[in-house]
Structures are given as C-alpha cells and as structure tokens.
Amino acid sequence: MWNAAGLQDDPQRTGKRYRSAVIVIGLLLVLLGLTVLAGWLLQVEVITSFVPDFPSMAFNTALCFVLSGIALSTSARRRPLASLLSTIASASVVLIVLARLIEIATLGRTVHNVDRLLTNILIPPDFAAQIGGGMGPNASLIFLLGNLSLIAAQNWREARATLIQELISYVVVTLGMIALASYVTNAEQGYRWGPYAAMALPTAIGVVTFGGGLLASAWWRQPESRGRIPLWVPALVCFTGLLADLYTPLGVANGILYVPLVLTALWFRNRKASLLFALVCTILVLLGFFAVRHDSASLWHEITNRSITVVMLWLIALLVFYYVRNRMSLETERIRFSALVRNTPDAVLTIDEKGTISSFNPAAEQMFGYVPQEVIGRNVKMLMPEPYHSEHDGYLSHYAETGEQRIIGTTREVSGRRKDNAVFPLDVSISEVKSGGIKTFVGILRDISERVNQEERLRTTLAQLEDYTADLERSNHDLDEFAYIASHDLKEPLRGLHNHSRFLLEDYGGQLDDDGVRRLNRLVRLSQRMEKLVNDLLYFSRIGRQQLAVKRTDINLVVKDVVATMELLLEERHAKVVIDGQLPEVVCDAPRLTEVFRNLITNAIKYNDKPRPLVSIGYLERFVARDGTTARNVFFVKDNGKGIAKEFHEDIFRIFKRLEKSQDSDDGTGAGLTFVRKIIARHNGEIWLESEIGIGTTFYFTLGRKREGQNAAA
DSSP states (O other): OOOGGGGSOOHHHHHHHHHHHHHHHHHHHHHHHHHHHHHHHHTOHHHHHSSTTSOOOOHHHHHHHHHHHHHHHHHTSOSHHHHHHHHHHHHHHHHHHHHHHHHHHHHOTTOOHHHHHHHHHHSOHHHHHHHOOOOOHHHHHHHHHHHHHHHHHHHOOSHHHHHHHHHHHHHHHHHHHHHHHHHHHTOGGGTOOTTSOOOOHHHHHHHHHHHHHHHHHHHHHOGGGOBSSOTHHHHHHHHHHHHHHHHOOOTHHHHGGGHHHHHGGGGBSOTTHHHHHHHHHHHHHHHHHHTSOOOHHHHHHHHHHHHHHHHHHHHHHHHHHHHHHHHHHHHHHHHHHHHHHHHOSSEEEEEOTTOBEEEEOHHHHHHHOOOHHHHTTSBGGGGOOTTHHHHHHHHHHHHHHHOOOSSBTSEEEEEEEOTTOOEEEEEEEEEEEEETTEEEEEEEEEEOHHHHHHHHHHHHHHHHHHHHHHHHHHHHHHHHHHHHHIIIIIHHHHHHHHHHHHHHHHHHGGGSOHHHHHHHHHHHHHHHHHHHHHHHHHHHHHHHHSOOOEEEEEHHHHHHHHHHHTHHHHHHHTOEEEEESOOOEEEEEHHHHHHHHHHHHHHHHHTOOSSSOEEEEEEEEEEEOTTSOEEEEEEEEEEOSOOOOGGGTTGGGSTTOOSSOOOOTTSOOSOHHHHHHHHHHHTTOOEEEEEETTTEEEEEEESSOOOTTOOOOO
16 A cells, blocks of 8 residues: 555665675774884884874774774674674773773873883884874773774664664764864864874774764664765764864854754654754864854853854754654554555555545455556446446545535445456445545455355255254154154053953953963063053153253252152162262252152162162262263262173163063163153253172263263263
C-alpha cells in the first residue's frame, strides 16, 4: 500500500558504505601518524608541522594517531580477534593520554616526561629540543574521549554505547574545527588551551578526521540515527560560522550563519541532532566572543547580542526537535501500518471519491489475481460482478450528494470478480478517512468462499439430521408398537403354553408315565423362562428411551433398603453385606441406582463359593487402577467369591450372556449386568472390574465422571 522501503536506504548497502568509511578513515589516521613519526625519526621538521613556524605534532601524538587508526579500522570487523586488537590499541592510547593529563595537572606546563620517554631513546636530543613542546591537553582529552567511546562500543553491546560514541564524535569534530578555524584567523586561544602545548595543524586535521571516523562507526552500528545529508555540510557551516565570528563579530546578525547548521538536523534520523548542533553552535559563539578583544564601550552590547543569538539558536533547535520527533512518530506509524497492511491476510485497498483505486496490497493481489499496476488508477468496479458493477457509481454519487451511508461503517456480504472472471463471495468493510478536505475510502475484504461452502455443507447436514431425526422418531414409534405387541400378543401364547401344561399335569398327570410328566414340567419351566427373557428385553429397551427422574439421593439409604429386601437370600446363603465407610449423597435416579446395587449384590452372593459370602460396599474419592489410570468419586462393590477370569470381563456385560449355566428355574436370564452398565451409562458414568480367581471380584463405577484416558461404557 505504502512502500516503506522508499523512506530509507537499503540497510545492507548503507552498512557496507559506513563500514568502508570507518576502515578508510582509520587507515588515513595510521598514515598520518606514520608520516609524522617518520619526520621525527628522519629529523625533518617540516613533516612534523606541515607549515613552517607552526607548532609541530608531538611524537606521542603521532603514536596515538597510529594506535587510534588501528583501533578504528579493526573495530569495523565483527570478529573476536579484531575486537580484541581494537580494544588493546584503544587501551594503549588511553594509558598514554591519561599519563600526560596527570602530568599536566600535577607537574605543570613545563614538564614533558611522558612525551620525552620515547623521544629521548629514538630521537637525538638536539632535534627534540629544537621542536620542543609536547602533546597538548586538548589533544589528550580528544584521544581519551574518542578511544573510551571505541572501547565502550566494542564491549558494551547496547544502543547507549553507540549514542555515547556519536555524541563524543560531535565533540571531537567541534574541537578540531575550532583549532582549524583558529589557525586561519590566527586566534591562538582556539588551538592552545592556556599556557600549555598547542595543538598542531596536522593534529587538528587528524582530530577532525578522527571525529568523522567515530561518527561513521556510530552510524554503522546504529544506522537509524544517521543523517541523510553528508557530514561535510554541517561541518562546513560550522567552520564558516566560526571564521565569521572571529573576523567579524557582528552579534545577532552573525548568528544567522549558524541557523543552517541547526536546520541540517532535519535530515538526521536522530531527533536530538538539533539540540546537539545547538550546543556546538553555542560553543562556537562563545569561542568567537572570547577569541577577540573587546573595548569597554561595546562589551555589554556584544554580550547582549551573543545572548540573543544563543537563545534564538536554541529556540530554532527546539522547534526542529519537536518537528523531527513528530515526523519520526508519523513515519514509524506509517511504516508499522504499511507492514500491517502488507502482511494481513485480508485484502486492503483504498479508493478516492470517484472510485479510483490508489493502493492494492499483496493479499488483494492474491485474492483477485491482478498486480497493482493493472488496477491502480482504474475504477474499483472492475473487481465487481453484476449488479454491483452497474450500481457502484450511482452509490458514490448518491453519497456525495446526500451523505447517506449504506455500506460505510458496516460489514456486508457481496460478490467479487477475479481476473479470470470467476465470481466469489466476500465480506467487505469500508471506512472513510478524511485528510485535508480529501476523502479516502479504505476497504477491507475477506474471501469467504470456504465459509459459504461450510455453511452449505452445514445446511445439508442439518437437513440430513432432520431426516435422521424423523426416521428415529418413526423407529421409536415402531419400537413402542413392537413393545406393545410383545407385551400382549407375544406373551399371550406363552401364558397359554404355561397354563395348558399345568392343566395337563393337574388333570392327566396320573395317566402319564414319568417321561411325559418330566416333559410337561420342562415345558412349564421353558415358558416361564421365555416370559422372563421377553420382559428383560422390553425393560432394556425402555432404559435407553425413558427420562431419568434425578434428585439428590443418600446412597447409604439406598444400600440399606436393598439389603433389607434381600434378608431371606442373605439368611439362606449365610451371607453378609457391610458398608465400608460413609457413602455420599449424589444426584441420580434413585430407583435405577437401587437396581444397580441389587444386581451387583445378588451376583456377589449367588456366584460365591465361600461358606460365608461377604459383600463390601464403599466409596473412594480417588482411585488408581492397576494399569495406572485414575478416577475420582468411585463407588465399589467387593465380594470374596470365585473371581472372574480377565478374558471374560467384557462378556459378563453382554445381554443374556452367563458364564455359569444352571437348570434352576429361579436363575436369572443373564441380563442383570447389562442393565447395570446401561443405567450407569445413562448417568454419564462408567463401570469396570478387577478380579482374582479364588479371591474375589470388585466392581467399580462412577456417576457423571469417567476415568482419565478411558472411554465411557456404552
């Protein structure tokens, strides 16, 4: 939509350019230092000063230029060895200049022991005495600050270190420019601080170069702070302004020369650049004032003019600062919005009041199949099928005349047309943006083809579900009719067989032999069993279809009621039922749960080979099975009976499936545990068992919960 790349250079290309500048400047400093060292060693005075009768560069100063150049060049290589070499070189310079500054501060201006330490060894005494002097305090301070900033940038991996290096580079360049301007205007105060050794002309040139190298290094490490203007432009303004100050101290009028320097901050991405330039200009204004003599009549007039100049420069600097800050904020927001628009999965395009497309993001390219050059400048209706194609211009005209919004500010489902004329559904949301009296409409479009297809599939599924529901209702109705037929028509012949068999036994039993009586008794038992099977089958079908009458129920009362109704069976089998601990209250269908406990207790007694069967009923808040699965709120019914082999743990829950067959007519049909599992499943629970042959079986079940990692029983 907006090309953020157009607002900035290629970062990789910019980085290479500044890195090259750092290396070249570093080599130039090494060359400068080696040249002056050669002049000292060859005893050629003109090489040490460049201009006859000007102060010469001290031997230690030349050595510091060599070391600083090495530190600067190697700092541009991101390798551990190069970084170590740069740090060692800078640290060596720091030690030399610290010793010189301490010497100046403690022993005074006439002592040059640090400077003569090497010259007395390498240089003849008469030549050294002829040149005299030494490293000045201004040069020492510059080397100290510059190399400390290099050490910090190399070893302190934070943006703050780079900012410090950039600030120091401005100071270094300023001090160098002051010295150069002082040489041009013959104002000794600019290159000689007090009575101490002066900064030589080649030293001043080297200092300005060193400051430029530090600035290039800072911009290489942090390109976003660099200016989009060559550094020599503000440097030239600075130099010209200082010359004018020293030659023609015109007060306020002269301050106008520094205004372009402050304004160059508009081309810098560092929003504090204007304040830094204002500080530099303030130093230059003050230096221009103190570098010349003033008579008593014009002194206060000059002071007033200089003060007004400084205030004017700082006001301009503040205005530039806030302007750059706002511009950078807007640029940041624009870049962020551009990145958002380019990377959003929705198509985003903008149009003007006439419907002309002005931007087209990558998602829109993918959605419609056009490249931006094919659509920008054309009417947006090219992306619309009929009837939207014909109605669009009329809608814009109507909105322009009446201001009535039909689509703006809302989301609507419309149709779009791709480059291949394929029509597809999409959601469109249009908003209006006003800027400078110009209206721009931003449209956000989303392809909803998949959603429409899913909705269509959902409608088809719902229609099928309705058909299935109707079939299920018919099936349930047929099942109810079957239950009615089975409970009346099917059971009626069974009762007839049973009754006629009993009549034959009662009326003709004496006329039949033993085999005939046995067969009639067998017929009576089979008819009774058949009736039980029919009843159980009907009951099983009703369990799954009838609603549960749930309420809060005390399980202790349920178990006690079941035990009370089984007193006769318990006495006959010498069995005992105990409650292990306190059973909780749960929300359940009490009659159904009563049947669960009755079936489990009955089976535990009937299929028990111990002389005194024992059934234990309890509740566990947390249960851990042998296979590691866990469950909470678990009921159990435990017996000391025969046990059930593991391969039959599922068979016992199948309807009419019994592990032990008996001829006893009082035996059940084998549907009891099937009923138990079905009732528990209706309560959203699960039932399982653990058993050991000859020791006993424990049935566990939950109500409303499942074991972790297991499926519910169906």
